Amino acid sequence: MKLRKIHHVAIICSDYEKSKKFYTEVLGLQIVGESYREEKESFKLDLALGDAYQIELFSFPSPPNRPSYPEAVGLRHLAFEIDSVDEAIGELEQHGIVAEAIRMDPTTGKKFTFFPDPDGLPIELYEK
Incomplete structure (x- = not known):
């Protein structure tokens, strides 16, 4: 297997509008596309950093919490x-x-x- 590059990073958020504002207005990432997937009750926001990197921001109903400290497993x-x-x-x-x-x-x-x-x-x- 020959990996070429990281294609994207996917993030699931608990409050879509709050996270959308954070990633676009605070961090300055550019919106590439936004959609609502009715069957999953889920928003998907595609964000770009330059020409090479993409972050996908998702919302889901009642996602479980995950430990996220820098030294946590994962x-x-x-x-x-x-x-x-x-x-x-x-x-x-x-x-x-x-x-x-x-x-x-x-x-x-x-x-x-x-x-x-x-x-x-x-x-x-x-x-x-």
Whole structure:
């Protein structure tokens, strides 16, 4: 098997409108498409980051909770590369979002931080 690239990341949210606002207005992802799948009582929002990455945001009636701390078993976190962690933290604060204290990657010396999405999914910002 030869994997070529990551095609998309799928996220199930508990409050569709709240998460849609977070991923589009706070993180600035672009809407590619949006649909309501009546048979599943589910919204699907396709979001783009540049030309290479896509996030699919889903809503389902009464989805079960899942532990989502960065050190929990399962998907660890979703990470985005940015130019400045300090500037990004300032932007998050304008939206009432509190990020963890800035950490330094001991291998690369780069800054990074974590903050939660509306459902507590850990989002990492990693400085370029």
